[in-house]
Amino acid sequence: MRVQAFMFYGCAVFFLITDIVYWYWSKDWTGTTALALSIGLAGLIGFYIHFTVRRLERANAGPLYEDDPEGEIADAAGELGFFSPHSWWPLYVGLSAAAITLGLVFGWWLVIIGSVAILMSVIGMVFEYYRGHFAH
Template sequence: MKLQGKMFGGLAVFILAAAVVYGFWSKEAVGTTALILAFCMCTMIGFYLAFTARRADNGPQDRENADIADDAGEVGFFSPHSWQPLMLAAGGSLAFLGIIFGWWLLFFGLPVILMGVWGWVFEYYHGENRTQ
């Protein structure tokens, strides 16, 4: 995690330099604010990763003599055939189209988003743990 912390730190320095140059050159407040917020986010993530790297063991990415195969293994569980991301994408599309065409369309998108989130969260609750 040390490497990722350093990467986010370098990205934060670059974004800060871009924000300063952009702010002086364009005199535009919204873009400068967005870049400063991106700098803050990168700094926060970099600090978290660097702080956590002190407590955790060194991973293969932190060793110079590591091979790619050293980082192999199970990453996690991913649902192989879930339809819920499609429902979330459709609901999100409706909601963002509501920002463009009219806020009334947002009221059709929010229930679709909520159904997608509900379905995704409770997708694997079947059997004895299932509520009636």
Template sequence: MKAEYWTIAGCAIFFAATAPIYWFLTYDPTGTTALVMTLLLCTLLGFYLGVVAKQIPDRPEDRAEGDIAEGAGEQGFFPPYSWWPLFCALALSVVVLGVVFGWWLFIIGVGIGALTLSGWIFEYYRGVHAH
């Protein structure tokens, strides 16, 4: 996590230097606000990665003498294909169309959205990929 921390901290330092320069060159409040918000986002993420880096033991990637073979093994759970995000997006489009055309369509979209979102959340609790 130390490499990730330093990458994000470097971005925060860059935006901390860029925002005042941009303000004094352009006096544009919108761009300056965007740069400051990006600085705050990088600071928040860098703080999180720094705290997590202190809590976990050194990974092979974090040590100069680390070997590639030390990182072997299971890296995590990567889900296979899923159709649920497509159905959730379709339900969201019905909700948005409901705002345009009428509340009755909005309510139908919310109902379909609740069904598809619960299907996506509980997809790995039943069926072929249950664990």
């Protein structure tokens, strides 16, 4: 995954050079701002991947299998984590966010209803697989 981090760092450098050239030739602030945000986003993703890889390498006591030039496909075998097979909670979160957005147009009462609904749906999504004392 280290390659992906440097790929995003390279994108940030490319956007930086492009932003400077674009600003110099056009003097357009909207495009310059959009390219500046692209620099920040590419750098942020690269930073996140870079430090996640460092944390995983420390946990595995060595380089990750995808960074090993002599690695085999079989090195990636095994469980990679838990992935939810299906969940209705993201739909409820999206509908609640849509209700809040429509509330900005039609009235504050819909914003309140949407806020309560999004609070309940986010709690439901977070505790969907909770198996403790308060499991639902």
